[in-house]
C-alpha cells in the first residue's frame with residue numbers, strides 16, 4: 039500500500055477511534071460537555087510541567103476527565119512567584135490531540151523529503167532500526183551514528199549513545215555567539231549566564247536589555263521585570279524594533295542590526311574618557327594590571343624572568359617596591375596603568391593596552407556604526423556606569439546569531455569589569471533569559487559499565503554537512519533538521535546521501551519527511567509509567583507524572599530507548615522504570631536535596647524547593663573566577679594573531695553595507711522568537727493560531743513602498759541560497775532595512791519554501807578557537823523581497 043501521510047490521516051487507516059476526538063474538535067463539539075455533566079465523569083488530578091524550550095518551565099495541575107486531559111491550571115510552587123501558566127500551556131488541551139500527531143511507527147516509501155510513508159508495527163520499526171545500527175557499528179564503528187537532539191526534550195536518550203559508542207549533539211553552534219566572548223573573560227562554560235537571579239533585579243538601578251525580548255521569550259519572568267521597574271530601576275531596551283519588551287521599558291534605543299559590538303565598544307571609551315571605571319575593583323579582581331609583552335603579545339609570567347617556577351604566575355608592577363611581583367604575592371599593590379621595560383622587552387598593562395586599543399572607538403565612531411545618537415550613547419553609558427548596580431542583559435536571538443557576536447560578548451565582559459558589575463548585588467552581565475541562574479543541586483547519575491562510552495562529537499554538526507566525517511546515520515530526537523541548520527538546501531544535500539535517518543517525535547514535523555523510519559513519541563502529558571521525568575529548575579525540584587495514557591500508538595522516550603536497547607541485547611544495564619531512574623538520581627549526598635525524595639515530592643504536588651537560602655542566587659560574589667588566574671581575564675592571549683586579544687570591531691559576516699552582495703540583497707533578514715510558539719512547536723496549536731494564523735513577513739512601510747508592496751501581499755524572499763514565500767505585514771515597529779519572519783514555521787504552513795532556505799550558514803573560522811566553536815549566524819543574512 040503506497041499512501042501519502044495526508045491520505046493516510048484522512049483515510050484514518052489507523053487509529054480511527056482516536057481520530058474522532060482529535061480531528062473534529064471544533065466541528066462536532068463532542069468534546070465539551072454541559073457543566074451539569076460534571077460529577078458524572080471519572081476525574082483525577084495529575085502533575086507535570088512544560089519541557090518546551092521557552093524558558094517558562096510552567097508546572098501544571100492537570101484535570102483528567104474520563105481519560106482525557108480537560109483542564110490545565112498552574113501548579114503551586116513552594117515559592118509561589120513561579121506558579122504560572124501561559125497560553126501555550128493552556129493550549130495543550132487541544133494540541134496534544136492534534137491531527138498532526140504521529141500515530142503509528144512509519145516506514146518511508148517515497149523519496150527522502152517527499153513525505154510518503156506506510157504504517158508499520160513497533161516490532162518491525164525497532165527491529166529495522168536495531169539491525170541497521172548494529173550493521174553500521176560493525177562496519178564503521180559507533181561513531182558512524184549521530185543522535186541529534188532538540189532543545190526541550192526532557193529524556194534525551196541518556197544511555198543509547200554510550201551503549202553504541204555513538205556521537206551525541208544538542209544544539210551544536212546555537213546560542214553561543216556572545217558566550218564565546220564573555221566566557222573567555224569569566225572562565226566558565228555556562229552559556230553566558232553571568233547574571234544574578236532575575237529576582238535580584240529589584241536591587242538594580244539600571245537594567246540594559248540588549249537584543250533581549252524577555253517579555254516574550256521568558257514570559258514567566260515578566261513579574262520580575264515589572265517589580266524592578268516599580269522599585270525604581272531604569273530599564274532600557276536596545277533593539278532594532280519596538281519589541282514587546284521595548285514597549286514596556288523606560289527607554290527604547292533603536293540600534294542598527296549587527297552593530298551591538300560597536301555600541302559596547304563606544305560605551306567602553308566613554309567610561310575610560312570620563313574615568314567612570316572602578317579602579318580598585320579592576321586592580322583586585324581583573325587581569326587589568328597584568329603585563330603584555332610587546333615582542334610576542336603574550337602576558338608576562340614568572341618564568342619569563344626567573345626560569346623554573348612551578349606555579350609560573352602572571353607578573354604585575356608593584357607600586358610599593360617599584361618592581362615586578364607575582365600578581366598574587368602578599369602585600370602587592372599592582373599598578374593599573376603603565377609601560378615598563380623588562381630584560382630589554384617593553385611591557386604594558388592590559389589596562390593601558392585597552393586604553394590604546396579604544397582610541398579608534400570614539401563616541402562619534404560608535405554613533406555612526408550603530409546609528410544611535412552620540413548624546414544617547416553618552417547618557418546610556420552614564421546610566422550604566424554611575425547610577426549604582428547595573429545589569430547588562432542580553433538574549434540569544436538579537437546580537438548572538440551574528441558572525442561577529444564573540445566580539446560583542448568580550449566587550450560586554452569588559453564593561454562589567456570596568457564598572458564592577460560582576461559578582462555584585464543588583465549587577466550581572468550576560469544572558470538574562472530562562473531564569474537561567476538560580477540555586478541548583480547535584481543529582482546523581484546512573485552509571486553504565488565503563489566499556490560503554492559515547493564518541494565525543496567530531497565537529498560541530500553544521501560542519502558535518504560539508505567536511506569529511508564518520509556519520510552515516512542520524513537519529514533525530516525532535517525537529518533538528520529544519521531547526522538546527524541554516525541553509526536548508528545544504529542540509530538536504532547532506533541528508534540525502536546518509537545511509538539511515540530516524541525521527542522520534544510526537545508530531546509530524548518537517549524533519550519527519552526526510553526519515554526512513556519514524557517513531558511516535560509521547561508528549562509531556564502521556565506515559566506508560568506513573569513517574570516520568572524530573573528536573574531542577576528555578577531552585578526547585580520538579581517531578582512529572584503520567585497525566586493520561588499514551589495517545590494512539592505512541593510510546594514514552596524512556597520506553598523507546600529501553601526497547602531499542604533490548605533489541606541490541608543491552609537493556610539489562612538500564613533502569614527498569616523511570617521511577618527507579620529518578621530515585622537513583624535523587625540518591626545524592628548534596629545537602630541541598632535533603633528531605634527531597636519521590637514520596638515527599640508526591641506529597642507536595644511534585645514540586646519542592648531545594649534546601650537553599652531565601653536570597654536570590656548571585657554568582658561570583660567571592661570574586662573568584664574559574665580562569666587560570668582566578669581573575670576576570672580581559673586580555674585573550676590566544677586571539678592575539680586574530681587581533682582579538684582585546685576586542686576589535688568587525689563588520690557582520692554577510693549583512694553589512696560593505697559587502698558587495700548588499701547591492702543585490704539590501705535587506706537584512708531576521709528570524710526572532712515569538713510568544714505564540716516555541717521554535718517549531720505550537721505551529722499547529724489551533725487555539726493560539728487564532729492570534730497568528732499564518733506566517734507573516736514583517737517589514738517597515740518604507741521598505742514596502744519602495745518595492746510597490748501593500749500590506750498582505752504575497753511576497754517572495756530570496757538570495758543566492760534559496761527562497762520562500764509569505765504574506766507581508768507592514769509595521770512601523772519594524773526598522774527600515776531589516777525584515778523578519780518568526781522562526782519555526784513548518785514548510786507546510788508556508789506559502790512556499792522554508793525560511794531556512796535563505797539563512798546564512800557561513801561559520802567564522804576564528805571561532806573554532808573559542809569555547810563553544812563557531813556560532814550559526816542565522817540573522818547575519820541578506821535578502822531581497824519581491825511581489826509574487
Ligand SMILES: Nc1nc2c(c(=O)[nH]1)N[C@H]1C(S)=C(S)[C@@H](COP(=O)(O)OP(=O)(O)OC[C@H]3O[C@@H](n4cnc5c(=O)[nH]c(N)nc54)[C@H](O)[C@@H]3O)O[C@H]1N2
Pocket residue numbers: 091092093189213248249250251252254255256276277278279281293294295296297298432433434435436437471708709710711712713714715716717817
Ligand atoms: N515563547 C518563546 N520563548 C522562547 C523561545 C521561543 O521560541 N518562544 N525560544 C527560546 C530560545 S531557545 C531562545 S535562544 C531564546 C531567544 O530569546 P531572545 O534573545 O529574546 O530572542 P529573539 O526574539 O530572537 O531576539 C530578541 C530581540 O533581538 C532583536 N534583535 C534582532 N537583531 C538584533 C541586533 O542585531 N541587535 C540587537 N540589539 N537586537 C536585535 C529582535 O528584534 C528581538 O526583539 O528564547 C527562548 N524563549
Ligand SMILES: Nc1nc2c(c(=O)[nH]1)N[C@H]1C(S)=C(S)[C@@H](COP(=O)(O)OP(=O)(O)OC[C@H]3O[C@@H](n4cnc5c(=O)[nH]c(N)nc54)[C@H](O)[C@@H]3O)O[C@H]1N2
Pocket residue numbers: 091187188189190191192193209212213434435439515516517518521522523542543544545547559560561562595709710711716717718719781782793794797816
Ligand atoms: N532561522 C533561525 N533558526 C533558528 C533560530 C533562529 O532564531 N532563527 N533559533 C535557534 C535556536 S535559538 C534554537 S534553541 C533551535 C531550537 O531547535 P529545536 O530545539 O530543534 O526546536 P523545536 O522546534 O523546539 O523542536 C523540538 C522538537 O521536539 C519535539 N518534542 C517535544 N517534546 C518531545 C518529547 O518529549 N520527545 C520527543 N522525542 N520529541 C519531543 C517537538 O515536537 C519538536 O519537533 O532553533 C534554532 N534555529
Ligand SMILES: [Mo]
Pocket residue numbers: 212213434
Ligand atoms: Mo535557543
